[in-house]
Amino acid sequence: MTDWPRQPDNRTCGPSSVVVAEGLPGPWPDFEADVQAMHRRLTGLRDRHGRWQLPWPRMLGTPPWAVARELGGRVRRYRRSDVLAALPTPVPVFLGTRWLPRHVVLVLDERDGEPLVYNPALGAVVLMSSSRWQHRWWAVLPR
Structure with a gap:
């Protein structure tokens, strides 16, 4: 069984999800340092290929377009059928409230049509419906 790492602080759910996605099936020996480096890369002036990008304040979390660029995906409005089809x-x-996206999880599988997600705040794989954030905003789907 995989030991799932917890995000190192309350602003790194996005980079934590990216580090896990890129490092599946684990382990993640230097998770905190990898997450902090990923956060700088996702919100900094240059992407992993050295291309200029608009800087983004890290205190606002991770922009979905930066996650898409890092993983080679595309940002789409959340639709469960599209997400499950990508597995x-x-x-x-x-995820978030009606007004703002506040948290990033990583869909890994499904159980009876319900997405199973790595939730970096918990350091566990749980049903998406168990998250306190119930509004689904965007999914970063593979190309």
Whole structure:
């Protein structure tokens, strides 16, 4: 069984999800350092290929377009059918309130049509419906 890492702080759910997606099936020996480096890359002036990008304040979390660029995906409005069709490729999903996206989880599988997600805040794989954030905003689907 995989030991799932917890995000190192309350602003790194996005980079934590990306580090896990890129490192599946684990282990993640230097998870905190990898997440902090990923956060700088996702919100910094240059992407992993050295291309210029608009800087993004890290305190606002991770922009979905940066996650898509890192994983080679595309940002789409959340639709459960699209997310489940993309499996077994891990799919980052942005959750939040009606007004704002606040959290990123990583869909890894499904159980009876319900997405099973790596939730970096818990450091566990759980049903998506168990998240306190119930509004689904975006999914980063593979190309």
